[in-house]
Amino acid sequence: MSTSDPAGDVVVHPDADVLAAATAARLITTLADVQARKGSASVVLTGGGTGIALLEHVRRSPARDAVDWSRLDVFWGDERFVPADDPERNDKQAREALLDHVPVDPARVHAMAASDGEFGDDPDAAAEAYARVLADVADGEHGTGAAVPAFDVLMLGLGGEGHTASIFPDSPAAHEARRSVVAVRNCPKPPPTRVSLTFPALRRADQVWLITAGEAKAEAVGRAHRGAGEVELPVAGARGTSRTLWLLDTAAAADLPWSRHV
Numbered sequence: 001m002s003t004s005d006p007a008g009d010v011v012v013h014p015d016a017d018v019l020a021a022a023t024a025a026r027l028i029t030t031l032a033d034v035q036a037r038k039g040s041a042s043v044v045l046t047g048g049g050t051g052i053a054l055l056e057h058v059r060r061s062p063a064r065d066a067v068d069w070s071r072l073d074v075f076w077g078d079e080r081f082v083p084a085d086d087p088e089r090n091d092k093q094a095r096e097a098l099l100d101h102v103p104v105d106p107a108r109v110h111a112m113a114a115s116d117g118e119f120g121d122d123p124d125a126a127a128e129a130y131a132r133v134l135a136d137v138a139d140g141e142h143g144t145g146a147a148v149p150a151f152d153v154l155m156l157g158l159g160g161e162g163h164t165a166s167i168f169p170d171s172p173a174a175h176e177a178r179r180s181v182v183a184v185r186n187c188p189k190p191p192p193t194r195v196s197l198t199f200p201a202l203r204r205a206d207q208v209w210l211i212t213a214g215e216a217k218a219e220a221v222g223r224a225h226r227g228a229g230e231v232e233l234p235v236a237g238a239r240g241t242s243r244t245l246w247l248l249d250t251a252a253a254a255d256l257p258w259s260r261h262v
C-alpha cells in the first residue's frame with residue numbers, strides 16, 4: 001500500500017523481512033531500468049541492519065543478474081572510521097552480503113577510507129579524499145564541474161532520534177552546507193568516529209529511499225511527516241531531486257499522520 005505527500009511517497013510492508021525482500025526487488029528492477037536507459041547506473045549503499053539485510057536478499061534473488069554489475073558505480077552514504085577488517089565496516093558487511101558475489105568492476109566500487117588506510121587515523125583527510133572521488137566521478141559523468149554525481153538511487157537508514165547516514169541531530173554535520181563529505185566524531189551510535197555524506201551530497205540523488213523497520217523508528221518517521229526540520233531530525237533533510245521514497249514496515253509506519261495511513 002502507498003500514499004504520497006511533501007515528505008515523499010510511503011510504501012508500507014507487513015514486516016522487516018518483507019520490507020528487505022521487496023526493497024531488494026525494487027533495487028534490482030530500478031537499476032536495470034536505469035541501465036537500459038543510460039547504459040550504466042549508480043547506487044549509494046547504507047549501513048545498518050535493514051540496509052545490509054536487503055543486500056543479502058539481492059544476493060539470493062533469482063533476478064539478481066538483471067543488473068549488469070560491471071556497469072554499476074557503488075558508493076556509501078557513510079562509513080565507520082575503523083580498520084578495514086573491522087566487522088563494523090559498512091563496506092565489509094556489504095561485500096560479504098552482496099558485492100563479493102557479483103561481478104562488480106572494482107574500479108567502480110568507491111569505499112571510504114579505513115582508519116588503517118592511506119590516510120591513517122585522520123577522518124578529516126579520509127572525508128576530503130572521498131569528496132575528491134565524488135568530484136572526479138561527477139566530472140567524468142557530466143563534465144560540469146559538479147562536486148557530486150547525480151546518484152540514481154541513494155539508500156538510507158535512520159535512527160530512532162532521527163539521524164541518517166552519520167548526520168546526527170544538532171551536530172556539525174547537520175549544519176554543513178558547503179562540503180559534500182565530512183568527518184563525524186563522538187557519534188551517539190557506536191563506533192564514535194565516522195565519515196559521512198552531507199545534505200548537499202544526499203540531495204544530489206535522483207531518488208532517495210529511506211528504509212527502516214521497527215517501532216523504535218516510528219516516532220522519527222512520524223515527525224518527518226509532520227514538518228520537523230533537518231537539524232533536529234536529519235532524516236527530514238534527505239530528499240531526492242525526482243523522488244523521496246519511504247520504505248517501511250507496519251511498525252515503523254505506526255505514527256504516520258492519519259492522512260498518510262495506508
Ligand SMILES: O=C(O)[C@H](O)[C@@H](O)[C@H](O)[C@H](O)COP(=O)(O)O
Binds near residue numbers: 047049079080156164
Ligand atoms: O552506518 C550506520 O550506522 C548507518 O549508516 C546508519 O545511518 C544506519 O542506517 C541507521 O542507524 C539504521 O540502522 P539500523 O537499520 O541497524 O537500525
